[in-house]
Amino acid sequence: MKRTHHCNELRPAHIGQTVTLSGWVHSRRDLGGLIFIDIRDREGRTQTVFDPSDLPAALFEQAAALRSECVVSITGAVRQRPVGTNNAKIPTGEVEVAVTALEVLNMAEVLPFPVDDPEIASKVNEELRLQYRYLDLRRPEMARNLKVRSKVAIATRSYMDEQGFLEVETPTLFKSTPEGAREFLVPNRREPGTFYALPQSPQQFKQILMVAGVERYFQLARCYRDEDLRADRQPEFTQVDIEMSFIEREDIYALIEGLLKRVWKTALNMDIPTPFKRISFEEALNRFGIDKPDTRFGMELVDFTAEFRTSTFKVFSGAIAAGGVVKALNAKGLAGATQGQIETMTEYAKSFGAKGLAYIKVENGEWKSPIVKFFSATEKAALIAKLAIEEGDLILFAADQWLTACEILGKIRLYCADVLKTQGRLVIPADQFNFLWVIEFPLLGFDREQNRWYSSHHPFTAPVTQDIPLLKTDPKKVRGQHYDVVVNGVELGGGSIRIHQPDVQKTVFEEVLQIPPEETKLRFGYMLDAFRYGAPPHGGIALGFDRLIAILCGTPSIRDVIAFPKTAKGTDLMTDSPATVSAKQLRDLHIELKVPKPAGMPTPPAPGTTPQ
């Protein structure tokens, strides 16, 4: 019985045709004398009817014995449902198939969790879902996520192809490059003591491809980072990796805006407006306290440094005298915040090194606050004016060095938004996507502990041209030609125009980052070599593909858009990986373990060996 239609295909136009459907028993309703079975496949589901008056008894009995998720193939005639029995919930709900033949392709055991009920299935313990991932992926919601991912991958490839890009694969067995994320290492059997590393990203290969004259490169590249995980971080993940020659920042902006426009149209049939807004790193911090602002709601930070410079409240004026700033935000309507919520916010502040968190609750016409008694009338008037203070508001302050003060309030702003969302007082439409470019990042950050400058993006990022002279005189002021694309508070991707002039690169490495020349040669020698033989000006970007798909699918966790993701500890519950290996495998790799053998666990036999 070869299938003639999929389970989301039959409509009134098919009435009268004899069809064969194959799929899983989604649900069955056995009325005794009549059995309804919904057959589900990747595309949808269709109701089939077993009527004993038309069927041999044996076939009817067979249908009665079916259970959820048995795999069947049925043949029958498509017919109009009787008046009043249409099911508006499914696209095939106007018709049904009157079964004349049934083939049970496979029975299914009772499932560990339901796949037919989205309400329950979405709440099932993720541990179980991961252990039985093949069942989880059968759920229509998960199947849809896989489909969106595939469509977006294909749309990306076709868009990049139209734009003249070549898809080039780069090695996953690479060389360890110690800065940045911790790497996964792969021991080399052929030369004891040497290791490959899995790439954190194809960064260096893609730049070398520019030297190789590829001009326009892209890849859906698998990347590996051996760092602790989050809802939006997996040890292996996928980037849309892009690099172009003979371009400036504007070219990247236009390219990515076009790509995302295509992607949103493909996945959600939405037309997103371009060009995207642009905001400097400094403005993003000043207004939102974070370099990936969620601009779907207000509660922006307000600066009060001028107002409190000569204040008698020493916590504020002292912070300013020490070169810091005073900033505040108005958490509209949160005066009723619980002690626990204030506590949480205070913890955020403390985690940034602040001593505490100053606040004012505006309740019953009064300012309830431990600090307000120190404020002058002028200061109060300034607060009211600039923060538009009203009854029911909660005002939160940070007085610290500029970056710290901004970051504290940025964190608190997001927390307050979450609280308001939970209370239903802040509603953000699911189809609102606020894209923006964050630009003009500082090229360098300063590491107080090590007393040296470090690259805030990576050491190949080009400085803004007019800032190059500042490299040697005032590194803090140098802006990088670095850009991030952000949507709704999520960093979708980032990149930069790279340095292609050997003298600038030398200055950055040796004079700014203070890396000794011999070390530079050891770590980046092959790249610097390549750059000596005619490197075109170039730049690129990488988008987090998993995050992109998660946003399109409206899920907070990228595990929902990866077919076989790993847990927060990096294990795969379905295959029980990682696992120990045999002594022989270790010997081949010249590796001796220093970890104690797990108690009570015999050493597993080497794969492929048979017991003697």
Add this chain to the structure above:
RNA sequence: GGGGGUGUAGCUCAAUUGGUUAGAGCGCUGCCCUGUCACGGCAGAGGUUACGGGUUCGAGCCCCGCCACUCCCGCCA
């Protein structure tokens, strides 16, 4: 590495704050049911309360340890 949350029937959750025989819905098994689509009705089975200790006359509940999952901080050039 640190902090928070969760763990009770196959699944989702209760268990009046330490007190009788640990319950419900769904699922499962059996019987009944010819227009259901969350089908319905009747009956039934199903529990080492993650695991190991401890306190107590008595522990699902309190204490210590441990494991797993999860969220966050650190980390992620």
